[in-house]
Amino acid sequence: MGHRTLINEAYVVFSANVIRFSQETTTQIGIPASLQRNLSNVTRPHSQSARLRCERNPPGYRSTRIAFIRLFGDKDVLREWFAQLVLYSQAVTFAELYCTYNQIGIGALRMLGKIHNVAICDSDVEELKSRIHDLPVHPEVSVTLQRLRDAHFRLVTLTNSAPDLRGNPLERNGLNRYFERMFSVHSMGRLKPAPGTYRSVAESLAE
Secondary structure, eight states: OOHHHHHHTTEEEEBTTBOOOOHHHHHHTTOOHHHHHHHHHHHOOSOHHHHHHHHHSOTTHHHHHHHHHHHHSOTTHHHHHHHHHHHHHHHHHHTTOOOOHHHHHHHHHHHHHHHTTOOOOHHHHHHHHHHHHTOOOOTTHHHHHHHHHHTTOEEEEEESSOOOTTOOHHHHTTOGGGOSEEEEGGGTTOOTTOHHHHHHHHHHHHO
């Protein structure tokens, strides 16, 4: 079962940290026009001003940025770090290897420390992990998920993060009740966007 079948059967697979569809994205992955219209209706932001506030100052961004300002004296290093996290996670996937997203994130932080001539201590790593762990959700997420449920979409998640004994972000924010199942790439040994990872989720949902 491939991506198109998964979408055609109205399974909506969300990443744990991306709970939003755009018209461009739904077109690219082949969601039928009727489902595109439904998604557009249920995921529309409450207002233009609310959307702009969210984009300019996303929840948790300020908290995470503090750690990078303290370490590097430059808030923009946060974006540099995240770009490296995505780059190396994809490189690992294309090489058909596996290590956790957490390991890649720590490696990227230490690499940037060397590039910017900043010593990264274990306590710095723990601070960043703690700030990320406590990130809040966007204010419109709960309402949007309820609209999707009311529109009879089956909702599951697929995250690059490994299981955490303290619970995942959805559980900590009380959003897990909206989802039928929550998947982690850790059990499959392949980070997104490895096709086999999505195929495994699709097959599990078809059982």
